[in-house]
Amino acid sequence: MTNVTKNNKALKVKAPIVEALKLAYENPTYQFHIPGHTKGNGTLTDFKKLIGAKALSVDTTDEFDNLGTLHPATGPIKEAQELAAKAFGAKKTFFLLNGSTAGNLAIAMGLTKKGQRILTNRNCHRSILTGMIISGAEPLWLVPKRFDDWGIWGNVTPESVEEALSTHNDISMVWITNPTYEGVVSDIKSISKICKKYNVPLVVDEAHACLWNFNKHLPTPALQLGADAVVHSLHKTGGSMSQSSMLHIAENSMLDVAAVEKALKLLHTTSPSLILLASLDAARANLESQKGKRQIERAIQNAKYLRREIEQMEHIHDLKPDFGYMTDVTKIFIRADGLSGKRLESILEIEFGIEVESASDAGLLLLSNLGNTRSDMEYLVKCLQKIDKSHYSDIYYMENKKHMPMLTPIIKMSLREAFYSEKETIPKDLAVGRISAEVIAECPPGIAVLLPGELITEEHLPYLTDYDFIEVIK
Numbered sequence: 276m277t278n279v280t281k282n283n284k285a286l287k288v289k290a291p292i293v294e295a296l297k298l299a300y301e302n303p304t305y306q307f308h309i310p311g312h313t314k315g316n317g318t319l320t321d322f323k324k325l326i327g328a329k330a331l332s333v334d335t336t337d338e339f340d341n342l343g344t345l346h347p348a349t350g351p352i353k354e355a356q357e358l359a360a361k362a363f364g365a366k367k368t369f370f371l372l373n374g375s376t377a378g379n380l381a382i383a384m385g386l387t388k389k390g391q392r393i394l395t396n397r398n399c400h401r402s403i404l405t406g407m408i409i410s411g412a413e414p415l416w417l418v419p420k421r422f423d424d425w426g427i428w429g430n431v432t433p434e435s436v437e438e439a440l441s442t443h444n445d446i447s448m449v450w451i452t453n454p455t456y457e458g459v460v461s462d463i464k465s466i467s468k469i470c471k472k473y474n475v476p477l478v479v480d481e482a483h484a485c486l487w488n489f490n491k492h493l494p495t496p497a498l499q500l501g502a503d504a505v506v507h508s509l510h511k512t513g514g515s516m517s518q519s520s521m522l523h524i525a526e527n528s529m530l531d532v533a534a535v536e537k538a539l540k541l542l543h544t545t546s547p548s549l550i551l552l553a554s555l556d557a558a559r560a561n562l563e564s565q566k567g568k569r570q571i572e573r574a575i576q577n578a579k580y581l582r583r584e585i586e587q588m589e590h591i592h593d594l595k596p597d598f599g600y601m602t603d604v605t606k607i608f609i610r611a612d613g614l615s616g617k618r619l620e621s622i623l624e625i626e627f628g629i630e631v632e633s634a635s636d637a638g639l640l641l642l643s644n645l646g647n648t649r650s651d652m653e654y655l656v657k658c659l660q661k662i663d664k665s666h667y668s669d670i671y672y673m674e675n676k677k678h679m680p681m682l683t684p685i686i687k688m689s690l691r692e693a694f695y696s697e698k699e700t701i702p703k704d705l706a707v708g709r710i711s712a713e714v715i716a717e718c719p720p721g722i723a724v725l726l727p728g729e730l731i732t733e734e735h736l737p738y739l740t741d742y743d744f745i746e747v748i749k
């Protein structure tokens with residue numbers, strides 16, 4: 276063995292679940308247990324062909340084949356969680372199925388109680404709200420800055436956090452989304468200092484930021500800035516499979532880790548997919564590897580290239596990482612003069628076969644991902660150049676529909692009380708003046724238009740064009 280090969284072996288990043296699953300695949304057994312498709316034999320042939328026999332033969336849960344268990348974490352799953360904790364700089368990492376949604380639910384269910392107040396931004400994800408419906412805690416809203424030209428929410432200011440904490444002495448947790456869906460970054464370092472001054476834990480919903488730990492040109496991750504816990508949707512930008520995420524508890528966290536773990540056990544499926552768990556293990560190992568680091572660098576360079584090209588365009592503009600607030604360079608929010616975001620999205624999709632992350636009233640969001648090549652970006656640039664030089668116009672019905680809720684709520688009842696109250700379903704046109712009984716927060720971005728207990732006003736109607744009926748309090 277040459278020195279180079281030896282060194283490469285020494286550098287190989289460990290992925291215990293991937294290794295265990297590989298071993299199970301190489302040593303097949305006669306199976307008389309779930310899943311009943313038994314290596315794909317008991318399902319539709321077309322599905323087996325599409326997914327692949329190999330993938331179906333490693334589709335198993337944590338009950339078999341020495342693969343370890345998720346609750347409590349044992350064997351390769353425990354080892355993989357420990358490696359992830361080390362990679363992300365956490366005291367403890369939990370692998371999540373059902374996405375970061377499961378992490379947010381567990382934090383709310385395990386750590387908050389009926390009547391407690393949680394200081395959180397109005398544009399938080401609906402999973403935080405669902406968590407509060409479960410626990411009975413109440414949101415105290417921070418209304419972030421609004422970037423009206425771009426039709427998006429901006430950052431949460433440290434001053435607004437300080438003001439809330441100094442005027443309300445019943446806040447039991449500060450829970451900030453960072454970055455926003457469009458990549459706007461808040462000053463978590465200052466917010467964390469303020470939380471420590473008031474002795475209140477800080478949880479950061481970093482669902483969109485799992486790459487930050489692996490490249491110094493990206494913003495600093497909240498765990499390094501004093502947050503007590505964060506969630507990461509590894510499946511969004513980190514390379515794991517859909518639905519798989521992580522919850523990290525910080526080294527010096529003031530949170531009760533055992534309470535979070537108990538809540539997770541209750542919330543999780545009792546048949547966790549080993550494929551999803553292995554994909555988390557693989558994603559973490561990849562991000563730590565030289566190859567993964569190169570992929571992140573490429574994503575950043577591709578984003579910069581796209582932004583430079585957009586700079587040359589006359590009618591298409593990007594939300595710049597240096598427009599006065601920090602942003603994550605890999606999330607490129609663009610708008611085109613005279614076109615709604617939805618119209619631009621449909622031109623890209625129908626005429627050029629390009630699918631974007633999301634579109635809102637003003638613009639659309641493109642992600643420069645680990646897996647995108649330079650030629651993907653070059654194609655995108657060519658298409659945007661064509662749009663820039665053409666005379667597309669907006670379509671009336673698209674203009675009338677709003678997608679990014681930026682409303683300040685009028686609260687009439689507590690969230691949980693309203694959710695469990697007697698309700699009736701009425702035509703939307705009769706709903707103005709009534710109190711909402713449902714969570715209306717379409718994904719993406721999963722940000723609330725209306726929550727149980729909030730007054731329905733005329734302002735809500737443009738966001739409700741897909742609804743004919745609405746549930747209100749009786």
Ligand SMILES: Cc1ncc(COP(=O)(O)O)c(C=O)c1O
Nearest residue numbers: 373374375376400480482508520
């Ligand atoms: C800010 C934020 N938090 C949490 C979530 C939930 O993440 P997941 O889809 O992994 O459950 C999302 C999903 O879009 C999100 O945008």
